[in-house]
Every structure is written in C-alpha cells, then in structure tokens.
Amino acid sequence: MTWSSSISRTAPSAVAATAIVSSVLTVRTSGCGFFDLTAEIATFAKEARAIEGQVTLFIRHTSASLTIQENADPSVLADLTTALDRLAPENARWSHDIEGPDDMPAHVKTMLTATSLQIPVMKGQLMLGTWQGIYLIEHRRQPHAREVVVQFAGTTDRQ
Secondary structure, eight states, X not given: OOOOOOOXXXXXXXXXXXXXXXXXXXXXXXSSEEEEOHHHHHHHHHHTTEEEEEEEEEEOOSXXXXXXXXXXXXXXXXXXXXXXXXXXXXXXXXXXXXXXXXXXXXXXXXXXXXXXXXXXXXXXXXXXXXXXXXXXXXXXXXXXXXXEEEEEEEEETTO
C-alpha cells in the first residue's frame, strides 16, 4: 500500500567551517533529575557569534547524561525518570556497588541515553523544535559538579 504525503525542504546551504569555538560548562546538580541547559547553550552560541554550523555537547562523566526532550510539560521529565528507574533499579543486585547502590544503575541509564548531542545552527539560531529543551540528566542521588564540553564548528560573524 502506498501512502501519499507532502514533503518539502529548503534549498541546501553550504558554508566552509571557518571557526571552532569551545567552552566547558560546569553544572552543579542537586541530585537525581533533569537540569535544563537550553538557555546556557543558546547564550554560548550567541557569544560564539555562530551563524551556521553545529553545536556539539559532550558530558565528561559515566553516571550522568544528556538528552533533548520536551520542555513544556514537567510531567514528561517525571515519567522519563520513572521509566529509567524501572529499566535500571537500584535493587537489582548489581556486582558493581563500591560507590553505592545508585552508581551501577546510573551507568546503565547513561548507556541508555547519550553522552553527546549535536544541534544544528542556522542563521544564528539553534534549530531546536518548539517544545525541545537540552537537558543534563543526573543519575546519582548526591549532588555533583558535572562538566559538559560545548563546541561550535561552523561560520561566525568574526570573519
């Protein structure tokens, strides 16, 4: 069976990546949960004077992760936390428990999510959808200082 659809796209644009701008973002978490980085990443792109290219984020940890998720209804983040807890519960008799009962589940949750993200930049704007936000997910119960490397590669108005 064939379904009809309507597809359109903008004309391709091509630029030579003439700049790489980097920074390390330190996020002090208060324990398990989602921490919204969207405004900070938008500020970074503005300070980098990004025009067209890509912002890459990379978290330097194995028990915290990154995601792009809905930013309108907080119950989405609560439900995602519940889902991750069901997939990697603390009481699963993990072999690795030297750092506490929440450590191995945190590693599993990181494996199921992401340690890096890429966000396109066009005409100086992060190309996130209307309801998309960039989040650091802390998988450990205790507060931590998490480092996220943020890098823009593309063209800037610095030329």
